[in-house]
Amino acid sequence: MTATADLLDRPARRQTKGSDFAPLLRQIKDSGLLERRLSSYLGSIAFNLLCLTAVVAGLILLGNSWLVLLLAVPAAVFTTRAAFFGHDAGHQQIGRSRLVHDAIGQLHANLLLGMSYGWWNNKHNRHHANPNHTDKDPDVAAGVLVWTLEQAEGRTGVHGWLSRHQARIFFPLLTLEGVALKVASITYLLRRRPRRKAALELGLIAAHLTVYFGGLLLVMSPHKVIVFAILHHALFGLHLGSVFAPNHKGMEMPDAETQWGHLEKQVRTSRNVNGHPVTDWMMGGLNYQIEHHLFPNMPRANLRHAQGAVRAYCQHIGVPYLSTGLIDSYAQGLRHMHHIGHQLRRPTATASGY
Numbered sequence: 001m002t003a004t005a006d007l008l009d010r011p012a013r014r015q016t017k018g019s020d021f022a023p024l025l026r027q028i029k030d031s032g033l034l035e036r037r038l039s040s041y042l043g044s045i046a047f048n049l050l051c052l053t054a055v056v057a058g059l060i061l062l063g064n065s066w067l068v069l070l071l072a073v074p075a076a077v078f079t080t081r082a083a084f085f086g087h088d089a090g091h092q093q094i095g096r097s098r099l100v101h102d103a104i105g106q107l108h109a110n111l112l113l114g115m116s117y118g119w120w121n122n123k124h125n126r127h128h129a130n131p132n133h134t135d136k137d138p139d140v141a142a143g144v145l146v147w148t149l150e151q152a153e154g155r156t157g158v159h160g161w162l163s164r165h166q167a168r169i170f171f172p173l174l175t176l177e178g179v180a181l182k183v184a185s186i187t188y189l190l191r192r193r194p195r196r197k198a199a200l201e202l203g204l205i206a207a208h209l210t211v212y213f214g215g216l217l218l219v220m221s222p223h224k225v226i227v228f229a230i231l232h233h234a235l236f237g238l239h240l241g242s243v244f245a246p247n248h249k250g251m252e253m254p255d256a257e258t259q260w261g262h263l264e265k266q267v268r269t270s271r272n273v274n275g276h277p278v279t280d281w282m283m284g285g286l287n288y289q290i291e292h293h294l295f296p297n298m299p300r301a302n303l304r305h306a307q308g309a310v311r312a313y314c315q316h317i318g319v320p321y322l323s324t325g326l327i328d329s330y331a332q333g334l335r336h337m338h339h340i341g342h343q344l345r346r347p348t349a350t351a352s353g354y
Contacts, residue, residue: 021263021294024313028295031309033302040301041094045085045104051078052112056215064220072228076235082108083240084284084300090121091296110204114212116185118192118201128296132253132269140253144173145337148253152344160344167338174245177237243282246273246326247289249333264319266293271332272323275304279326290321 028034055075062068088094089105102117109117123138130136134148142151144159145166152163162169186205192198216225252268254260260268273279273287286292288303291310298306307323314321324332 020261020317020319024263024294024310027309027313028298028306031306033306034295034298036093036095037299037301038095041085041088041299048078048081048085052082059216059219062219064224066224068220068224069228069231072231072235075232076239079113079232079236080239080243081284082112084286086113086117086120087124087286088300090117090124093297093299106201106204110201111208113181114185114205114208115181116189116201116205118197119185119188122188128293130254131266131293132248132251133258134253134255139248145170146340147249147336149340149343152340155344164341164344166341167334170245170334170337171238171242174238174241175234177241178233179237181237239282242330243284243286245333246329247271247286250336251322263294263314266290267314267319267321269293270322271329272307272321273326273329274323275307280304287326290323 051074055071055078058071058074059068062071085094086105086108089101089108092098092101094101094104105117105121109115109120127137127139132140134140134150140147144162146152146155146163155163182205186202189198189202189205213225213229216228220228248269248271251271254265254269267290270290270293272290273283275287279287285300285303288307291298291303291306292300294310295303295306311321311323
């Protein structure tokens with residue numbers, strides 16, 4: 001009898017919240033899906049660096065031609081994949097040494113992308129610990145966008161307008177994410193202690209900015225540099241944001257009163273995007289978000305192999321497991337944002353100054 005069959009053959013009853021996850025964890029460990037894939041990762045990283053090198057070669061060959069702007073597309077795609085590797089390093093998915101992970105993370109985040117590996121890790125780990133939690137998850141904190149009526153209450157002026165129309169402007173706003181990551185990173189590092197670690201990250205970001213803009217200025221005119229940089233960062237932000245947006249937006253949002261165990265907390269707040277070779281590649285495998293949240297240190301390439309066991313186990317214990325198409329995943333998130341904005345657009349809300 002297989003491990004899956006043995007697991008599902010047990011009585012279909014809910015265990016205590018603390019033990020719900022244990023049988024699934026044992027099954028996944030026994031399957032070998034948590035084992036590191038260092039050689040595979042090194043090959044993928046080398047291939048991505050080779051692709052980025054090809055983009056640089058294309059920039060040099062095209063020089064000051066306006067055709068150079070076409071290269072902003074592959075530049076955005078392969079810098080997004082660099083972000084995936086930085087993400088995986090933060091989750092310790094690649095090897096067994098924290099020093100190796102930090103080196104890979106800083107190479108990809110700070111040097112290649114110009115954003116702080118430390119800042120991303122701090123923010124992303126808090127998200128993983130309490131996904132979609134209205135008080136603890138920084139990804140659903142009130143900002144330009146709001147995710148609950150409580151967050152939207154009392155917002156006026158520009159913030160009020162943004163809240164009322166956030167579903168319409170969501171994807172245009174993602175084009176600003178590439179620049180926002182750099183700004184947030186530098187702000188975080190300037191306030192960070194100890195200064196020695198912050199100085200290293202700031203030095204790598206400074207090297208990134210120097211090489212990026214200095215290199216572009218060597219092959220094209222300043223106004224083309226500006227246009228290329230804007231286009232590259234807009235496409236990068238749109239691509240990266242489009243990968244992460246379907247994962248949690250519009251899913252359940254626990255608060256201080258919610259009492260869920262680890263498995264229920266991670267599954268109820270996450271949404272998978274149905275697997276397809278193109279979707280899997282463009283989203284880096286993070287479309288298997290439920291599996292990623294349950295096993296954040298599982299190598300990203302293994303997530304799709306864990307889906308069958310995870311889905312079957314969730315059905316067995318009665319925890320809702322959602323996997324949907326890419327377009328529908330965006331639609332669900334946008335409907336949630338539209339609902340929040342709709343409440344603020346109602347006459348009563350307008351009259352009260354929301």
